[in-house]
Amino acid sequence: MIVLNDLIHLKSHLRSHWIDITDKVQAVVSRSGIIEGICTVVCLHTTASITVNENADPDVEKDFFKMLEQLIPINASFRHVEGNSDSHIKASLTGLSAQIPVSGGRLVLGTWQSVYFCEFDGPRSRKVSVTVMGQ
Amino acid sequence: MIVLNDLIHLKSHLRSHWIDITDKVQAVVSRSGIIEGICTVVCLHTTASITVNENADPDVEKDFFKMLEQLIPINASFRHVEGNSDSHIKASLTGLSAQIPVSGGRLVLGTWQSVYFCEFDGPRSRKVSVTVMGQ
Amino acid sequence: MIVLNDLIHLKSHLRSHWIDITDKVQAVVSRSGIIEGICTVVCLHTTASITVNENADPDVEKDFFKMLEQLIPINASFRHVEGNSDSHIKASLTGLSAQIPVSGGRLVLGTWQSVYFCEFDGPRSRKVSVTVMGQ
Numbered sequence: 001m002i003v004l005n006d007l008i009h010l011k012s013h014l015r016s017h018w019i020d021i022t023d024k025v026q027a028v029v030s031r032s033g034i035i036e037g038i039c040t041v042v043c044l045h046t047t048a049s050i051t052v053n054e055n056a057d058p059d060v061e062k063d064f065f066k067m068l069e070q071l072i073p074i075n076a077s078f079r080h081v082e083g084n085s086d087s088h089i090k091a092s093l094t095g096l097s098a099q100i101p102v103s104g105g106r107l108v109l110g111t112w113q114s115v116y117f118c119e120f121d122g123p124r125s126r127k128v129s130v131t132v133m134g135q
Numbered sequence: 136m137i138v139l140n141d142l143i144h145l146k147s148h149l150r151s152h153w154i155d156i157t158d159k160v161q162a163v164v165s166r167s168g169i170i171e172g173i174c175t176v177v178c179l180h181t182t183a184s185i186t187v188n189e190n191a192d193p194d195v196e197k198d199f200f201k202m203l204e205q206l207i208p209i210n211a212s213f214r215h216v217e218g219n220s221d222s223h224i225k226a227s228l229t230g231l232s233a234q235i236p237v238s239g240g241r242l243v244l245g246t247w248q249s250v251y252f253c254e255f256d257g258p259r260s261r262k263v264s265v266t267v268m269g270q
Numbered sequence: 271m272i273v274l275n276d277l278i279h280l281k282s283h284l285r286s287h288w289i290d291i292t293d294k295v296q297a298v299v300s301r302s303g304i305i306e307g308i309c310t311v312v313c314l315h316t317t318a319s320i321t322v323n324e325n326a327d328p329d330v331e332k333d334f335f336k337m338l339e340q341l342i343p344i345n346a347s348f349r350h351v352e353g354n355s356d357s358h359i360k361a362s363l364t365g366l367s368a369q370i371p372v373s374g375g376r377l378v379l380g381t382w383q384s385v386y387f388c389e390f391d392g393p394r395s396r397k398v399s400v401t402v403m404g405q
Contacts, residue, residue, distance in 0.1 A: 005306060194348075234369065235312065238275045
């Protein structure tokens with residue numbers, strides 16, 4: 001069995017947007033030499049998250065962040081004084097990690113799927129953990 | 136160590152409903168021969184998801200999809216022109232994958248838990264990836 | 271390869287709150303002897319969940335549960351007669367499991383991250399499954 005833990009470094013450039021990290025995650029899988037296994041992508045922050053969604057139409061991203069802002073407005077009545085309570089809640093709702101199977105040395109993704117880092121409190125420097133386990 | 140990657144094929148029959156796939160997932164676990172490990176169930180689409188929830192009262196499913204429809208209405212003001220922006224958002228909120236421990240060759244689930252494929256843009260033919268890893 | 275499946279037993283004391291289980295999860299990791307791998311934390315109930323979020327300011331917890339209650343009120347028009355339809359929906363939205371990498375024998379968590387059991391229908395006695403896999 002092989003286990004490879006690695007880090008991806010990112011810079012977000014807006015308060016809320018997503019960044020396609022599929023190629024960076026695939027690079028870690030390729031470096032691991034693992035042919036069959038699981039890749040686990042984990043956000044190491046509490047105001048950002050990881051999801052898998054459509055990579056074809058950029059409007060999906062715009063609809064996604066606009067709807068989240070409507071559901072959990074930045075200026076709702078919050079107690080936490082840092083002005084990012086909405087970001088913490090959006091992070092837990094969209095999920096801190098993603099699992100992608102690895103087969104034939106490649107991430108197993110559907111035709112339209114990419115792996116996204118979701119920024120909810122940018123712009124910031126961010127770290128994503130990638131662990132590949134398999135054989 | 137053993138790794139088995141397999142696919143489950145499904146047909147959804149409504150725009151929004153869930154399908155209990157616990158038996159199909161257990162069948163992959165049994166075929167793998169793995170006694171102790173982890174099973175990872177991943178949706179390969181961007182308008183559907185995987186969750187674990189109650190299998191006893193069918194009203195839980197009805198309440199679940201009705202509340203999601205109230206929160207993220209199909210006809211909200213979206214830019215994506217395919218009419219399924221709500222489905223993309225519901226998919227990321229409910230989660231693209233589930234992890235279920237395997238012990239004694241069986242999925243470790245609570246008394247009332249089943250594994251569900253959540254359709255948000257059916258009816259469609261769908262694929263779910265199941266990876267079992269362990270020994 | 272080593273696989274260790276274990277259980278954490280908890281008692282929640284309110285209808286809705288979270289419980290920091292990071293130390294209990296780390297104890298399972300330490301007992302496993304695994305240096306590099308993945309830890310999977312799974313909720314075995316359908317009205318509770320697992321998330322990772324901030325451990326510094328207790329107001330984050332209060333904002334989190336208040337916002338979820340606003341989005342999915344306990345007394346919305348539900349069919350399920352047990353009075354906890356909101357809890358089932360909140361569980362699926364916040365997620366039944368979390369994955370945390372293990373490196374150097376320690377959970378890989380960001381500076382402000384803790385692993386939380388989220389109770390949405392307490393007070394109750396609860397069980398959380400912890401599986402550590404690696405070498």
